[in-house]
Amino acid sequence: MSGLERKNSNKVFDGILYKYTIKSSSALGGLPASFNVFVPITASTSKPAPVLIYLSGLTCTEDNATQKAPTLFEAASKEGIAIVLPDTSPRGAKIEGEDESYDFGSGAGFYLKATKEPWSKHYNMEEYVLKELPQALKVAGLPLDVSRRSITGHSMGGHGALSLYLRNPGVFRSSSAFSPICNPTQCNWGKKAFEGYLQGGVKEGEAYDSMLLLAQVPIDKRKDVNILIDSGLADNFAKEGQLRVEEFAKVAMSNGFDADRISIRLQDGYDHSYYFIATFAAEHVHWHAKFLKG
Ligand SMILES: N[C@@H](CCC(=O)N[C@@H](CS)C(=O)NCC(=O)O)C(=O)O
Numbered sequence: 001m002s003g004l005e006r007k008n009s010n011k012v013f014d015g016i017l018y019k020y021t022i023k024s025s026s027a028l029g030g031l032p033a034s035f036n037v038f039v040p041i042t043a044s045t046s047k048p049a050p051v052l053i054y055l056s057g058l059t060c061t062e063d064n065a066t067q068k069a070p071t072l073f074e075a076a077s078k079e080g081i082a083i084v085l086p087d088t089s090p091r092g093a094k095i096e097g098e099d100e101s102y103d104f105g106s107g108a109g110f111y112l113k114a115t116k117e118p119w120s121k122h123y124n125m126e127e128y129v130l131k132e133l134p135q136a137l138k139v140a141g142l143p144l145d146v147s148r149r150s151i152t153g154h155s156m157g158g159h160g161a162l163s164l165y166l167r168n169p170g171v172f173r174s175s176s177a178f179s180p181i182c183n184p185t186q187c188n189w190g191k192k193a194f195e196g197y198l199q200g201g202v203k204e205g206e207a208y209d210s211m212l213l214l215a216q217v218p219i220d221k222r223k224d225v226n227i228l229i230d231s232g233l234a235d236n237f238a239k240e241g242q243l244r245v246e247e248f249a250k251v252a253m254s255n256g257f258d259a260d261r262i263s264i265r266l267q268d269g270y271d272h273s274y275y276f277i278a279t280f281a282a283e284h285v286h287w288h289a290k291f292l293k294g
Contacts, residue, residue, distance in 0.1 A: 027128035050148035050292035057155030068274035075285035111160030162210035182248035232270030
């Protein structure tokens with residue numbers, strides 16, 4: 001990583017929302033990358049704030065949640081938690097087909113490490129979120145304690161939050177998701193992404209499939225898993241079979257996870273939009289606070 005620049009700052013719910021740009025991201029093959037970070041007023045060098053990472057969905061940038069679900073910040077301000085919001089893909093890789101569809105390429109990085117050329121040079125959102133973003137937060141000199149980290153996200157970002165959490169035990173204290181893509185090897189969005197980004201296609205994608213990863217958690221590690229999922233019963237993408245939240249819930253039950261370890265709530269009347277996220281955002285932040293504090 002080189003060249004971190006602070007672009008903007010706005011006061012919101014007593015804290016400050018900063019925008020940063022990394023001039024050259026190593027995880028993303030030298031491309032620039034922007035992210036937002038909300039720092040609560042209570043954070044200081046002697047009392048650094050823990051961090052909740054929020055991953056957005058298809059077509060989004062780092063700005064969708066900041067503008068459409070600021071209730072995240074209201075709750076984070078009360079809890080003394082920072083929220084970090086990265087972009088959803090590399091931008092400007094100049095790869096043919098990068099900007100052709102809403103569900104692949106720009107705005108659709110799927111939080112994985114691409115292994116298929118030409119995507120493999122730039123499309124490594126997994127390393128970006130796991131390693132480079134925490135490093136950038138340290139370089140920024142903000143009063144944050146990145147060793148206390150949890151992760152949340154929406155739709156493709158819900159897939160990112162669940163799969164990064166389950167693939168990297170011990171890195172995040174808890175994971176939550178709004179309308180997540182839970183079983184990407186079995187839905188059109190996931191199949192298109194895995195076939196496009198991974199040399200081994202959907203088979204290689206199994207390593208990023210949260211439903212399969214959940215079934216593989218060893219019995220003695222189940223007590224360490226903390227997951228909260230909300231999904232709307234009027235969600236058209238769920239009706240199309242893109243999310244498969246009920247199937248994820250069945251795997252949780254059949255593998256003996258307690259309902260207080262994995263809580264999955266189907267919310268009546270809510271759709272896939274940010275109105276839904278804005279409604280439940282505060283509950284997710286308060287839930288993560290239980291794990292992040294102390
Ligand atoms: N543009 C897509 C919809 C993509 C979509 O709904 N994206 C969700 C995430 S999966 C979103 O949050 N979009 C941005 C927004 O609502 O602000 C379509 O036409 O089907």
